[in-house]
Amino acid sequence: MSTERLISSTPITEVEDQTNWALRPQSLDEYIGQAELIERVLIAVQAVQARQEAKDDTQPREHLEHVLLHGPPGLGKTTLAHVIATELGTNLHVTSGPALARGTDLVAALTRLAPGDVLFIDEIHRLPIAVEEFIYPAMEDFKIDVCLDTGLNARTVQIKCAPFTLLGATTRAGLLSSPMRSRFGLVHHLKYYSDDDLMHIIQRSSRLLQIPTPDHDTLGSIASRSRGTPRIANRLLRRIRDYAQVRHNNEINPQIVDDALNLEGIDHLGLDELDRSYLTTIYKVFNGGPAGLEAISATMNEDSGTLEDVVEPYLLQIGFLARTKRGRQITSKGCQHLGLKPISSEPITSTL
Numbered sequence: 113m114s115t116e117r118l119i120s121s122t123p124i125t126e127v128e129d130q131t132n133w134a135l136r137p138q139s140l141d142e143y144i145g146q147a148e149l150i151e152r153v154l155i156a157v158q159a160v161q162a163r164q165e166a167k168d169d170t171q172p173r174e175h176l177e178h179v180l181l182h183g184p185p186g187l188g189k190t191t192l193a194h195v196i197a198t199e200l201g202t203n204l205h206v207t208s209g210p211a212l213a214r215g216t217d218l219v220a221a222l223t224r225l226a227p228g229d230v231l232f233i234d235e236i237h238r239l240p241i242a243v244e245e246f247i248y249p250a251m252e253d254f255k256i257d258v259c260l261d262t263g264l265n266a267r268t269v270q271i272k273c274a275p276f277t278l279l280g281a282t283t284r285a286g287l288l289s290s291p292m293r294s295r296f297g298l299v300h301h302l303k304y305y306s307d308d309d310l311m312h313i314i315q316r317s318s319r320l321l322q323i324p325t326p327d328h329d330t331l332g333s334i335a336s337r338s339r340g341t342p343r344i345a346n347r348l349l350r351r352i353r354d355y356a357q358v359r360h361n362n363e364i365n366p367q368i369v370d371d372a373l374n375l376e377g378i379d380h381l382g383l384d385e386l387d388r389s390y391l392t393t394i395y396k397v398f399n400g401g402p403a404g405l406e407a408i409s410a411t412m413n414e415d416s417g418t419l420e421d422v423v424e425p426y427l428l429q430i431g432f433l434a435r436t437k438r439g440r441q442i443t444s445k446g447c448q449h450l451g452l453k454p455i456s457s458e459p460i461t462s463t464l
């Protein structure tokens with residue numbers, strides 16, 4: 113199953129999610145990478161803190177403006193939500209779009225909030241439309257209009273909630289309605305991490321997992337296989353640690369990283385069997401493309417959604433795949449990596 117891939121950017125098991133907790137940065141200074149985002153958040157948080165200090169206890173608590181984070185899975189959206197609440201010194205309430213199925217679920221979530229609290233809604237693009245309409249007045253004026261009864265007895269009751277910060281996270285910003293998007297004060301797209309940032313993350317995680325700190329080259333070889341994603345970096349590190357413990361008396365060096373990950377079918381760029389067979393299918397069956405996603409998925413006997421969400425984003429990012437109006441196409445860089453002869457016609461326009 114592709115969901116069990118070692119280089120999947122979503123958590124494989126619940127146990128992994130718990131282990132990751134221990135590796136999560138707790139404060140903004142511990143958060144590695146995404147410098148632009150961190151600076152914007154830091155300024156916003158410090159401004160709130162300064163305004164708060166200027167107030168006396170009788171005035172309502174200041175709140176941060178609403179924040180929307182979008183980007184591929186495993187880049188640290190949930191982590192940042194926890195960090196922001198900690199920095200503000202308020203509570204974080206966690207929920208998700210699908211969990212807020214009805215207006216009453218949202219009312220329950222909002223009325224639990226204390227002034228200045230952060231409400232984190234993961235997968236906010238999956239919020240039902242009916243609930244979305246309730247959330248607008250809550251975001252703007254901190255009140256919710258609830259409709260009681262139906263027919264002749266119908267009446268609207270207004271419920272007030274404490275001033276709060278809505279922190280929305282999504283992997284699919286394109287699916288968010290524009291009225292929803294426009295109600296966020298700070299919108300930021302999380303980017304894939306550079307190898308340098310990943311090396312720092314792996315170094316920090318080694319310390320927390322009590323593994324002897326790998327040297328520079330070893331850190332680099334793990335980082336380059338992590339697909340720009342901290343969650344994958346941490347997972348590879350744990351896998352390498354196990355391998356080193358069993359086979360090499362806990363020693364980790366670039367050769368051991370290579371051996372451990374080759375065993376899992378992961379190459380030096382972090383591509384696994386599924387990525388390679390996806391590219392090879394386009395090359396061999398569709399003569400390099402362009403080919404439609406559905407046709408490729410039928411040939412490979414894989415779910416098209418899996419290919420689109422899990423396989424394609426990274427291949428597009430590293431320039432091995434092009435998405436054109438006429439379909440998917442392998443690039444000469446992609447051919448080169450697989451040791452195949454490049455196909456002459458390169459795509460003219462590539463749109464994401």
Ligand SMILES: Nc1ncnc2c1ncn2[C@@H]1O[C@H](COP(=O)(O)OP(=O)(O)OP(=O)(O)O)[C@@H](O)[C@H]1O
Nearest residue numbers: 132135136143144185186187188189190191342343
């Ligand atoms: N900046 C960072 N520094 C160090 N570790 C990080 C950083 N960002 C993320 N991580 C690590 O990566 C793991 C995954 O991050 P997180 O759960 O926040 O991702 P996410 O963007 O919420 O993913 P999803 O979209 O799947 O919910 C965390 O458990 C943490 O250990």
Ligand SMILES: [Mg+2]
Nearest residue numbers: 189190191234
């Ligand atoms: Mg998350």
